[in-house]
Amino acid sequence: MRLDLTLYLVTDPHLCAERGLVETVVAAVRGGVTLVQLRDKHASDAVLIDQARRLKAALAGSGVPLIVNDRLAVAVESGADGLHIGQDDGDVAEARTALGEAAILGLSVQNLEQMAHIDAERLDYLGLGPVFATPSKRDHAEPLGFAGLASLVAASPLPAVAIGGLKAEHATAVRDVGAQGAAVVSAICGQPDPEAAARAFFTR
Ligand SMILES: Cc1ncc(COP(=O)(O)OP(=O)(O)O)c(N)n1
Numbered sequence: 001m002r003l004d005l006t007l008y009l010v011t012d013p014h015l016c017a018e019r020g021l022v023e024t025v026v027a028a029v030r031g032g033v034t035l036v037q038l039r040d041k042h043a044s045d046a047v048l049i050d051q052a053r054r055l056k057a058a059l060a061g062s063g064v065p066l067i068v069n070d071r072l073a074v075a076v077e078s079g080a081d082g083l084h085i086g087q088d089d090g091d092v093a094e095a096r097t098a099l100g101e102a103a104i105l106g107l108s109v110q111n112l113e114q115m116a117h118i119d120a121e122r123l124d125y126l127g128l129g130p131v132f133a134t135p136s137k138r139d140h141a142e143p144l145g146f147a148g149l150a151s152l153v154a155a156s157p158l159p160a161v162a163i164g165g166l167k168a169e170h171a172t173a174v175r176d177v178g179a180q181g182a183a184v185v186s187a188i189c190g191q192p193d194p195e196a197a198a199r200a201f202f203t204r
């Protein structure tokens with residue numbers, strides 16, 4: 001499936017709870033979200049597989065791929081379109097072998113040292129962050145700011161998406177430093193109108 005990093009929704013189980021995971025995602029896709037990541041740090045594999053299957057069904061025909069955060073087994077078992085892993089989430093080569101060549105595989109990069117060691121041939125994109133401090137990820141690295149983001153983008157051999165504290169008002173600045181787009185949790189999840197919240201990234 002085609003990879004478009006323009007507006008990447010990363011779900012949060014608590015922020016999506018009131019409206020519901022599937023309904024939140026479907027509304028956000030109506031608003032222009034181009035990629036969706038199922039992220040829940042505490043759910044069991046069985047629960048995540050069920051959620052991923054329901055999201056895949058809801059996204060059918062939209063052209064928007066579904067990525068699973070962290071769990072290779074869940075991505076494979078659920079038939080998701082890809083996997084996003086961090087620096088400590090497992091081996092890129094192992095993930096690529098298990099997922100197959102057609103799957104989308106993303107990796108988090110927080111600094112230039114990590115960038116120097118990426119396995120670019122087996123990856124499709126990088127997630128660069130956090131740009132700003134954010135309560136959505138308690139254990140995040142030192143914020144990059146836009147200057148730090150620009151340095152990482154310049155060093156990246158792969159398409160890159162910025163993440164961490166990003167709101168609609170940052171969409172232009174993210175693209176100005178050369179990133180393909182913004183990945184967001186709270187700017188869409190938990191907003192009273194996720195469709196309008198997503199659309200705002202295209203109108204500012
Ligand atoms: C698009 C995107 N970029 C970065 C991350 C963070 O991944 P990671 O560092 O593995 O942290 P967790 O999300 O697993 O807490 C991401 N999920 N998505």
Ligand SMILES: Cc1nc(C(=O)O)sc1CCOP(=O)(O)O
Nearest residue numbers: 129130134136137165184185186
């Ligand atoms: C999942 C995640 N990863 C980050 C990183 O820096 O790698 S920051 C983050 C959470 C982003 O949430 P919000 O859009 O609400 O700030």
Ligand SMILES: [Mg+2]
Nearest residue numbers: 070085086089
């Ligand atoms: Mg991770």
